Each structure stands twice: as C-alpha cells, then as structure tokens.
Amino acid sequence: xxxxxxxxxxxxxxxxxxxxxxxxxxxxxxxxxxxxxxxxxxxxxxxxxxxxxxxxxxxxxxxxxxxxxxxxxxxxxxxxxxxxxxxxxxxx
Numbered sequence: 219x220x221x222x223x224x225x226x227x228x229x230x231x232x233x234x235x236x237x238x239x240x241x242x243x244x245x246x247x248x249x250x251x252x253x254x255x256x257x258x259x260x261x262x263x264x265x266x267x268x269x270x271x272x273x274x275x276x277x278x279x280x281x282x283x284x285x286x287x288x289x290x291x292x293x294x295x296x297x298x299x300x301x302x303x304x305x306x307x308x309x310x
Contacts, residue, residue, distance in 0.1 A: 228252065229262075236261075268292040 227242055230252040239261045242249055250264040259278040265285050267275065272287040279285070 226250065266291055266293075 222245075225246060226248040227246040228250045229238075229242075232255070234251075236258045239249070239251070239258065243261050248264070249262040250266065251260055251262045252266045252268075253260070254267055254269050254272075256267070256275045256277055260283065261280055262283060265277060265279065265283060265287075267285075267287050268289060268291045270289055275287065277283070277285055
C-alpha cells in the first residue's frame, strides 16, 4: 500500500483487524471503514454502519472518530431510494 498515491482510504472488508487499522492510519490523510460487526478498536476517521439498530452499538474508537450509524446512512442507488411505496398483500 505504500505505493498508493491517495489521500483517503475506504475499507469494506471482513479480513481486517486492529493491526491493519493501526498500519493504515499514518499512510492516508483520511481513513474510513464500512463496518457491521463492531469487533475491534477502530483507529479511523469515520465509521459507517448502515444497518438497522446500529445506533445502539458502542464502538471502541478514538475521540476524533465520527460515527455514521443506522439506516439514515444506507448506501443505495437513486433508483432504489426514489422507488415509490408498493402495496403488499397481507395474504396470498
């Protein structure tokens, strides 16, 4: 990763751990992680967890980490966000 020329790194992977986050912190100006498991101490600038109930999680983070938790931060293409409500039959 030392050869990457970028200011920001966004990680979305289950194959990372605290050691990974400690390593990348000094390599990029901004680090973000998309998470849904809350398993580690996250030394990153932003965490995004778009799942229902994510607001209830207690994340172990540094004091400057910004948390974006819950369905307000769901990443959907515009086609799906603007989809009109559909009637669902209670019985088939």
